[in-house]
Amino acid sequence: MRIISGKYKGRRIIAPKKLPVRPTTDLAKESLFNVLNNHFNFSGLKILDLFAGTGNISYEFASRGSEPITSVDADFGCINFIKKTATEFDFDITTIKSDVFKFLERCNTSYDIVFADPPYHLSQEQFESIVTLILKNEILDHEGMLIVEHSKETKLEHLENFSFAKHYGGTTFSFFEFEFDEEEDIEDDSEEDFDDSEED
Numbered sequence: 728m729r730i731i732s733g734k735y736k737g738r739r740i741i742a743p744k745k746l747p748v749r750p751t752t753d754l755a756k757e758s759l760f761n762v763l764n765n766h767f768n769f770s771g772l773k774i775l776d777l778f779a780g781t782g783n784i785s786y787e788f789a790s791r792g793s794e795p796i797t798s799v800d801a802d803f804g805c806i807n808f809i810k811k812t813a814t815e816f817d818f819d820i821t822t823i824k825s826d827v828f829k830f831l832e833r834c835n836t837s838y839d840i841v842f843a844d845p846p847y848h849l850s851q852e853q854f855e856s857i858v859t860l861i862l863k864n865e866i867l868d869h870e871g872m873l874i875v876e877h878s879k880e881t882k883l884e885h886l887e888n889f890s891f892a893k894h895y896g897g898t899t900f901s902f903f904e905f906e907f908d909e910e911e912d913i914e915d916d917s918e919e920d921f922d923d924s925e926e927d
Contacts, residue, residue: 728740728741728742728750728753728781728783728786729753730786730787730790731753731756731757731760731787732760732787732790732791733769733787733789733790733791733792734790734791734792735786735790735816736790738790738816740781740783740786740812742781742808743804743808745804746780746781746802746804746805746808747802747804747805748780748781748805749780749846749847750780750781750783751783751784751844751876751898752895752896752898754895754896755876755895755896755898755900756783756784756787758893758895759874759893759900760787760791762893762900762902763840763872763874766872767839767840767872769788769791769792769793770791770792770793771792771793771794772788772793772794772839772840773793773794773795773796773837773838773839773840773868774788774793774794774795774796774797774838774839774840774841774842775796775797775799775838775840775841775842775866776788776796776797776798776799776842777799777827777830777831777841777842777843777844777845777857778799778800778827778843778844778845778846779798779799779800779805779809779822779844780800780802780805780844781805781808781809782798782805782808782809782812782813782820784842784844785798785809785813785818785820786812786816786818788840789813789816789818789819789820790816790818793840794818794819795819795820795821796818796819796820796821797820797821797822797823797836797838798820798821798822798823799822799823799825799827799830800822800824800827801824801825801826801827802824803824806822806823806824809822810822827843827845827857828853828856828857828860831857831860831861831864831866832860832864834864834866835864836866837865837866837867837868837871838866838867838868838871839868839870839871839872840871840872840873840874841861841866841867841871841872841873841874842873842874842876843857843861843873843874843875843876844875844876845857845875845876845877847877847878847881851881851882854875854877854881854883855883855886857875858873858875858883858886858903859886861873862887862888862903867903867905869905870905871904871905872890872902872903872904873888873902873903873904874900874901874902874903875900875901875903876898876899876900877898877899877901878897878898878899879894879897879898879899881899883901884901886903888903888904888905888906889901889902889903890902890903890904
Protein backbone atom coordinates (compact mmCIF):
# COMPACT_ATOMS: atom_id res chain seq x y z
CA MET A 728 0.00 0.00 0.00
CA ARG A 729 1.10 3.58 -0.60
CA ILE A 730 0.43 6.78 1.35
CA ILE A 731 -0.96 9.13 -1.28
CA SER A 732 -0.65 12.52 0.41
CA GLY A 733 0.56 14.47 3.39
CA LYS A 734 3.83 14.34 5.30
CA TYR A 735 4.62 10.78 4.21
CA LYS A 736 3.35 11.05 0.62
CA GLY A 737 4.75 8.25 -1.56
CA ARG A 738 5.90 6.05 1.31
CA ARG A 739 5.07 2.39 0.81
CA ILE A 740 3.96 0.15 3.66
CA ILE A 741 4.18 -3.60 3.18
CA ALA A 742 1.75 -5.63 5.28
CA PRO A 743 2.20 -9.35 6.01
CA LYS A 744 0.42 -11.45 3.39
CA LYS A 745 -1.22 -13.62 6.04
CA LEU A 746 -3.49 -10.84 7.35
CA PRO A 747 -7.20 -11.50 6.63
CA VAL A 748 -7.79 -8.20 4.83
CA ARG A 749 -9.02 -6.60 1.61
CA PRO A 750 -7.29 -3.20 1.59
CA THR A 751 -8.96 -0.25 -0.10
CA THR A 752 -7.20 0.19 -3.45
CA ASP A 753 -4.97 3.21 -4.02
CA LEU A 754 -7.32 4.45 -6.74
CA ALA A 755 -10.42 4.23 -4.57
CA LYS A 756 -8.55 5.71 -1.61
CA GLU A 757 -7.33 8.67 -3.65
CA SER A 758 -10.86 9.29 -4.92
CA LEU A 759 -12.23 9.11 -1.38
CA PHE A 760 -9.78 11.67 -0.05
CA ASN A 761 -10.44 13.97 -3.00
CA VAL A 762 -14.06 14.06 -1.80
CA LEU A 763 -13.07 14.62 1.83
CA ASN A 764 -10.73 17.44 0.80
CA ASN A 765 -13.79 19.44 -0.21
CA HIS A 766 -15.34 19.08 3.24
CA PHE A 767 -12.54 19.11 5.81
CA ASN A 768 -9.23 20.53 6.88
CA PHE A 769 -7.64 17.30 8.10
CA SER A 770 -5.34 18.81 10.71
CA GLY A 771 -6.49 17.87 14.20
CA LEU A 772 -9.54 15.86 13.12
CA LYS A 773 -10.54 13.06 15.49
CA ILE A 774 -10.83 9.85 13.44
CA LEU A 775 -12.39 6.43 14.05
CA ASP A 776 -11.32 3.67 11.64
CA LEU A 777 -13.53 0.57 11.95
CA PHE A 778 -12.53 -2.83 10.55
CA ALA A 779 -9.14 -1.15 10.22
CA GLY A 780 -7.35 -4.14 8.69
CA THR A 781 -3.82 -3.10 7.70
CA GLY A 782 -4.46 0.46 8.92
CA ASN A 783 -4.40 1.74 5.33
CA ILE A 784 -6.99 4.49 5.93
CA SER A 785 -5.64 5.38 9.38
CA TYR A 786 -2.17 6.05 7.97
CA GLU A 787 -3.61 8.29 5.28
CA PHE A 788 -5.42 10.45 7.83
CA ALA A 789 -2.34 10.51 10.08
CA SER A 790 -0.07 11.60 7.22
CA ARG A 791 -2.43 14.52 6.62
CA GLY A 792 -2.24 15.67 10.24
CA SER A 793 -5.37 14.14 11.75
CA GLU A 794 -5.13 13.16 15.41
CA PRO A 795 -6.01 11.35 17.52
CA ILE A 796 -6.94 8.30 15.46
CA THR A 797 -8.58 5.16 16.85
CA SER A 798 -8.25 1.95 14.81
CA VAL A 799 -10.53 -0.96 15.69
CA ASP A 800 -10.19 -4.51 14.41
CA ALA A 801 -10.92 -7.97 15.79
CA ASP A 802 -7.80 -9.57 14.36
CA PHE A 803 -4.74 -9.69 16.62
CA GLY A 804 -2.33 -9.69 13.66
CA CYS A 805 -3.90 -6.55 12.19
CA ILE A 806 -3.75 -4.74 15.52
CA ASN A 807 -0.10 -5.65 16.03
CA PHE A 808 0.80 -4.49 12.52
CA ILE A 809 -0.95 -1.14 13.00
CA LYS A 810 0.84 -0.66 16.33
CA LYS A 811 4.19 -1.42 14.74
CA THR A 812 3.61 0.94 11.80
CA ALA A 813 2.27 3.74 14.00
CA THR A 814 5.41 3.53 16.14
CA GLU A 815 7.65 3.56 13.06
CA PHE A 816 6.01 6.68 11.63
CA ASP A 817 5.24 8.32 15.01
CA PHE A 818 1.51 8.41 14.21
CA ASP A 819 -0.98 9.21 16.98
CA ILE A 820 -2.98 6.00 16.53
CA THR A 821 -4.64 4.08 19.35
CA THR A 822 -5.43 0.46 18.52
CA ILE A 823 -8.37 -1.43 20.00
CA LYS A 824 -8.72 -5.18 19.48
CA SER A 825 -12.45 -5.74 19.60
CA ASP A 826 -15.42 -6.97 17.66
CA VAL A 827 -16.63 -3.79 15.96
CA PHE A 828 -20.29 -4.34 16.84
CA LYS A 829 -19.42 -4.73 20.55
CA PHE A 830 -17.23 -1.63 20.34
CA LEU A 831 -20.06 0.42 18.84
CA GLU A 832 -22.50 -0.73 21.50
CA ARG A 833 -20.21 0.54 24.27
CA CYS A 834 -18.41 3.51 22.72
CA ASN A 835 -19.09 6.84 24.48
CA THR A 836 -16.78 9.06 22.41
CA SER A 837 -17.65 11.09 19.31
CA TYR A 838 -15.45 11.55 16.23
CA ASP A 839 -15.22 14.05 13.39
CA ILE A 840 -14.91 11.31 10.76
CA VAL A 841 -15.89 7.67 11.10
CA PHE A 842 -14.71 5.31 8.37
CA ALA A 843 -16.00 1.74 8.25
CA ASP A 844 -14.76 -0.91 5.81
CA PRO A 845 -16.55 -4.11 6.83
CA PRO A 846 -15.98 -7.38 4.97
CA TYR A 847 -18.09 -7.25 1.83
CA HIS A 848 -19.70 -10.59 2.70
CA LEU A 849 -21.55 -9.17 5.72
CA SER A 850 -25.31 -9.17 5.32
CA GLN A 851 -27.39 -6.15 4.34
CA GLU A 852 -28.76 -6.12 7.90
CA GLN A 853 -25.25 -6.04 9.40
CA PHE A 854 -24.24 -3.10 7.22
CA GLU A 855 -27.38 -1.25 8.23
CA SER A 856 -26.71 -2.03 11.89
CA ILE A 857 -23.25 -0.42 11.66
CA VAL A 858 -24.75 2.83 10.40
CA THR A 859 -27.59 2.75 12.93
CA LEU A 860 -25.30 2.12 15.92
CA ILE A 861 -22.91 4.93 14.96
CA LEU A 862 -25.69 7.49 14.56
CA LYS A 863 -27.89 6.33 17.44
CA ASN A 864 -25.03 6.19 19.95
CA GLU A 865 -23.77 9.65 18.86
CA ILE A 866 -20.38 8.28 17.88
CA LEU A 867 -20.37 10.69 14.93
CA ASP A 868 -19.97 14.38 15.78
CA HIS A 869 -22.95 16.45 14.65
CA GLU A 870 -20.80 18.27 12.10
CA GLY A 871 -18.93 15.13 11.10
CA MET A 872 -19.15 12.54 8.35
CA LEU A 873 -19.56 8.76 8.32
CA ILE A 874 -18.20 6.85 5.33
CA VAL A 875 -19.01 3.18 4.77
CA GLU A 876 -17.16 1.21 2.10
CA HIS A 877 -19.14 -1.64 0.55
CA SER A 878 -19.79 -3.55 -2.65
CA LYS A 879 -22.30 -2.31 -5.20
CA GLU A 880 -24.66 -5.13 -4.16
CA THR A 881 -25.16 -3.55 -0.72
CA LYS A 882 -27.66 -0.66 -0.67
CA LEU A 883 -27.56 1.99 2.06
CA GLU A 884 -29.14 5.03 0.41
CA HIS A 885 -32.51 4.38 2.10
CA LEU A 886 -31.04 4.87 5.59
CA GLU A 887 -31.60 8.01 7.64
CA ASN A 888 -28.94 10.72 7.22
CA PHE A 889 -27.66 9.25 3.95
CA SER A 890 -26.05 12.11 2.01
CA PHE A 891 -24.50 10.76 -1.19
CA ALA A 892 -22.53 7.86 -2.68
CA LYS A 893 -19.47 7.52 -4.90
CA HIS A 894 -18.76 4.47 -7.04
CA TYR A 895 -15.31 3.29 -8.13
CA GLY A 896 -15.40 0.00 -10.02
CA GLY A 897 -16.84 -2.60 -7.66
CA THR A 898 -16.37 -0.33 -4.63
CA THR A 899 -18.97 2.08 -3.27
CA PHE A 900 -18.48 4.72 -0.58
CA SER A 901 -21.72 5.79 1.13
CA PHE A 902 -21.56 9.09 3.01
CA PHE A 903 -23.76 10.05 5.95
CA GLU A 904 -24.16 13.49 7.52
CA PHE A 905 -26.53 15.13 9.98
CA GLU A 906 -28.80 17.82 8.57
CA PHE A 907 -28.81 21.22 10.26
CA ASP A 908 -31.30 24.04 10.52
CA GLU A 909 -29.27 27.18 9.75
CA GLU A 910 -31.18 29.31 12.28
CA GLU A 911 -30.49 26.77 15.02
CA ASP A 912 -26.81 26.78 14.11
CA ILE A 913 -26.68 30.56 14.49
CA GLU A 914 -28.32 30.34 17.91
CA ASP A 915 -25.87 27.66 18.97
CA ASP A 916 -22.97 29.97 18.09
CA SER A 917 -24.28 33.16 20.51
CA GLU A 918 -11.20 7.98 27.39
CA GLU A 919 -13.00 4.76 26.41
CA ASP A 920 -13.07 1.75 28.69
CA PHE A 921 -13.40 -1.66 27.00
CA ASP A 922 -12.95 -4.82 29.02
CA ASP A 923 -12.36 -6.94 25.90
CA SER A 924 -10.10 -4.39 24.21
CA GLU A 925 -6.38 -4.05 23.90
CA GLU A 926 -5.35 -0.43 23.72
CA ASP A 927 -2.05 1.05 22.62
